[in-house]
Amino acid sequence: MFSHSDHIREIERVGRGLPSSRDDMVVKSWRRCLEHHRLDPAQACEAYIVPETRLKEHRQQSEDLIAIARSGLEHLFRQVAGQNYVLLLSDRQGVTVEFLGDPLFNNSLRKAGLYLGSEWSEWRAGTCAVGACIETGEALTIHQSDHFDNTHTPLSCTAAPIYDIHGELSAVLDISLLSSPILKTSQNLALHLVTASARRIELANLMAQARHQWVLRFSRSPEFLDVDPEAAISIDGLGRIAGMTQGGAKILARSTGLDWRDPRLIIGEPVSRFLDLEIDDLPELTRRRPTQERLVFARDGNALFAHAIEPHSGVRAPGVSRAQIPPPLRRLGGDAPEIVALQAKAAKLARTALPILIQGETGTGKEYLARAIHEGSGLTGRFVAINCAAIPEQLIESELFGYLPGAFTGASAKGRKGLIEQADGGTLFLDEIGDMPLALQSRLLRVLAEREVLPVGGTVPRPVQIRIVSASHRPLQTLVSQGAFREDLYYRLNAATLSVPPLRDRRDFDWVVEQMLERHSHAAGQRTLSPAALVALKAHDWPGNIRELDNAIAVAAALAEACVIDVSDLPDYLVARAEPDDADDAGTALRLMLDACNWNISEAARRLGLDRSTVHRQVRRFHLKPHR
Known part of the structure; x- marks a missing residue:
């Protein structure tokens, strides 16, 4: 018979490093709860429902994803009809922004946290399917006493991540039960269904955002290629990877031995780096050819059936390779897709x-x-x-x-x-x-x-x-x-x-800074930026754009006593919100960026070039909170 006290003692033993029969991902989550989130297994924590105003904000930020995912959620809900499952779509903060369940059980579901507006981040709810999925980026089941908090041990929850087209975690799809059979394997079918639904939502999102680009869909079986592909990528007019589903990221990363969790190594790279094909080969992979003949080979030798879908409007990015862009135009920016597209268009004109x-x-x-x-x-x-x-x-x-x-x-x-x-x-x-x-x-x-x-x-x-x-x-x-x-x-x-x-929207911001440092280093000696100084630069809105940034770099290079430019060397208006004694502290720099973005985590992550989950972890690490 299940005992709350036995559960607490088991968690404490795991915290001391003793072995456990639990799944490895459960053990790691328990340890995160104890060591990083400082949660107490003996202190029960009821499910948290965010206030209505906050829920409205979360739903507004996720409205595009909700619209795309809704049909997939409804299809999944019909598949498990009559089995008392509840479907939750949570955003990257763990807040439930869409919910499907039997209205007869609304009171019980709300009390258990299986309801619209519930927050299932790991730092708040302890080990749970949504929170662990956000932390690991993997599909998983947290079954009954796998949960860290005793309040949630009756539940069985299975979740799968939904990634955006740039390879960053966007949301989590969860399917849960108020009560379930004792064996965890009873949820294997639920794990399969939720993973397949998340995959189809990612594909629908990619198709919606890549209307003017080539889309290449993959399957290991020709029979399922056109009806239910396993993965997909989008390719811009220059033959570079512009977007991908999680499955697409794994195929590309595996082909060259990269880590699929670092999309910066993949997005913007030529498709020929990962697959044995060029952009001119894509028309041969459309439905004009029999499915069995549409075979492509990854650089690791893996063979896949592929289906290429042409840009809907026929409007493509200028078909100019980077080598064809005149050097004067190439010197105007880095490898950010929108900058290269601008250079290519200018080169043709x-x-x-x-x-x-x-x-x-x-x-x-x-x-x-x-x-x-x-x-x-x-x-x-x-x-x-x-x-x-x-x-x-x-x-x-x-x-x-x-x-x-x-x-x-x-x-x-x-x-x-x-x-x-x-x-x-x-x-x-x-x-x-x-x-x-x-x-x-x-x-x-x-x-x-x-x-x-x-x-x-x-x-x-x-x-x-x-x-x-x-x-x-x-x-x-x-x-x-x-x-x-x-x-x-x-x-x-x-x-x-x-x-x-404008400079604040340029994804090649780091490249621009490097060019200016190189130019101003001739007079003042070689200069580099400390991480905190770079964050301070990225936190500014730059109304004067490149001209203003150039002046700021010139001043900092002249004032720096050492070869590394620190926050204190920057013009005063860039660090006015930093405390004098911790201006070079990473936590302070992150707070500056968050304040500049009105605590919009997505915007701050974009400017910093980081994954949103990384920013969330740093916020918790430095105990940062918005100013009231």
């Missing part, structure tokens, strides 16, 4: 005569991109830049169009060639074009239409051949609707538009 409009916040590097486009264009003329917002309105006309001798009071006796004419045979870059006066917009429109320029005071136009690249931090379409910018000029300038992301 550079060789055309199309006018290009670059949109982006102040300081994002719009002029650098314009110069790189010119350098990759093959044009022999000059790159001439003019900031339309920096030249007095009364001088813009003469600056742009030039003037004849004696055209106006103070004019040079020799006259002057305007910037447009100086750019003949090359590129004219019009920065902050949105600030150009309306009267001059009409004259610029004539230049673009007629390919000739009329100097101030002149009567005979001069032919010019120029490539126009313009830029603005203001949305030109809005200025057009407000009557502040000519619509006909707008359509002349933005035959193609390139959008430069």
